[in-house]
Amino acid sequence: MQLPVSVVTIVKNRTEKLCHLIQQLEQCAPLPAELVIVWMSPPSDLSLVKSDKFDIVHKFVNIDDLPIARARNKGLTEAKYDALVYMNVDAICAPNFIAAGFNALTNAEVVHTQVKTIANEHWDLSHDAVAALEKHQPATDSSAASNSTIHSNLETPNSQDNDHGKYSNDTICSTVFFISKTNFEKTGGFDEGYSGFGLNDEDFFTNCRTLGFSIHSLPINTYVPSRPNDKCPLNHLIDFVKNTQRFHAKWGHYPRPDILDAYASAGYVNKNYREEGLHVLCVPDDEEPRTAAKESKPVAALSATQLPNTGNLNSGRQRATLLGLSR
Structure with missing residues (x-):
């Protein structure tokens, strides 16, 4: 049947x-x-x-x-x-x-x-x-x-x-x-x-x-x-930030605060994103697991609209290259 x-x-x-x-x-x-x-x-x-x-x-x-x-x-x-x-x-x-x-x-x-x-x-x-x-x-x-x-x-x-x-x-x-x-x-x-x-x-x-x-x-x-x-791997940080900005512009609130707050605590995005808008502060180092205490690769604060369309790049090294960072 x-x-x-x-x-x-x-x-x-x-x-x-x-x-x-x-x-x-x-x-x-x-x-x-x-x-x-x-x-x-x-x-x-x-x-x-x-x-x-x-x-x-x-x-x-x-x-x-x-x-x-x-x-x-x-x-x-x-x-x-x-x-x-x-x-x-x-x-x-x-x-x-x-x-x-x-x-x-x-x-x-x-x-x-x-x-x-x-x-x-x-x-x-x-x-x-x-x-x-x-x-x-x-x-x-x-x-x-x-x-x-x-x-x-x-x-x-x-x-x-x-x-x-x-x-x-x-x-x-x-x-x-x-x-x-x-x-x-x-x-x-x-x-x-x-x-x-x-x-x-x-x-x-x-x-x-x-x-x-x-x-x-x-x-x-x-x-x-x-x-x-x-979950939300760190190697997709840039994609996630770009999509978060799109979601916020569309619906008026930030989605998945659990993920954004975890990124902020680790120093990858700004902690005051709710008031000032979401910015990438640094990209993860793909050579080892990151913690908030570990040193990251700093970048100038970028809004999601300024980030490159990286598709599904799986390497933090590739992302850093696109952002003009030396590894």
Whole structure:
């Protein structure tokens, strides 16, 4: 049995996660009617993969690299059915989540699942297998993560963790969420003006709340493997500051004060950003974990509008070079 639901996911390099996602969807009862896959990079051997259980529609682009917001919008806009499900390609979903979300959409404009983080080594397990494992070693409940740094209890935390910030509730919402195409069109989609890392989820769900949409959380767990970008790595500091300024100009307040205050305490941005506007004071040294007590590479104070568009550079050294700093 199928329900008139379009599942949308986007893929760049994690094709093994895509294969796992298709296998999971094929085990759902009832099934979705369609899976829309948006390829963010040139086609691969899997770009024509099919399923005997539901239609798989592949969407391609004519540019070398498709930004996340644009890829999401393409998939959700071009999906066939009015009931839409967006899900991360690495999500491990419950067999009944399609029916639960579809039914809940009758009483809410946006519906999302709970999210729990598991060790990356368990990414290829089924939902039932992860749930059984959780009984012995509970996974991290991301819905309660806004007050603490997240590490899965199924993995050993890195004692030299170099990330500032935690999950936001909106990051949790965006892992797997249901919305009608009509309401998605009312939002205008994900804001494609954000570049690089950070705040696109917060922007989208802030927009949903501003429109008065009710947001309902299903009592169903989705599991996701831990990965570095779950929080806000220091190597994305410049992207995050630029996107923060865009968010502030749009909505009139600063998002994710937990992250901004952590950056300020470490000396990377100004502490009085609420009064004076947000400025980068120094960039992290990528050779070792930073603390507030360690010396950083100073820069002249830059507003987010003055920062270069660095995309997804992973090296603090590369960023420093762009800012004219010697390393």
